[in-house]
Amino acid sequence: MSEPVIAQKSPYQVKLTAGTYYWCACGESKRQPFCDGSHKAKGAFTPVRFDLNEDKVVWLCACKRTSNSPFCDGTHKKL
Numbered sequence: 001m002s003e004p005v006i007a008q009k010s011p012y013q014v015k016l017t018a019g020t021y022y023w024c025a026c027g028e029s030k031r032q033p034f035c036d037g038s039h040k041a042k043g044a045f046t047p048v049r050f051d052l053n054e055d056k057v058v059w060l061c062a063c064k065r066t067s068n069s070p071f072c073d074g075t076h077k078k079l
């Protein structure tokens with residue numbers, strides 16, 4: 001399986017309202033950190049759905065190597 005593209009080597013801090021989101025797992029989306037459908041061209045990746053029950057500031061992984069997707073777990077520091 002191919003590796004995802006590194007969108008950037010630091011997480012995205014985003015302020016989100018309560019709702020459902022799709023985090024880009026392939027790294028190809030032009031709407032980082034969210035899915036724009038670009039994964040369909042690669043085939044090996046699917047976006048990660050996550051739900052927020054309240055408005056919240058979150059740190060979303062941009063290196064696409066986290067073990068706690070969609071959230072940053074610090075893995076980018078080792079790249």
Ligand code: FES
Nearest residue numbers: 061062063072075
């Ligand atoms: S940006 Fe991917 S683990 Fe931090």
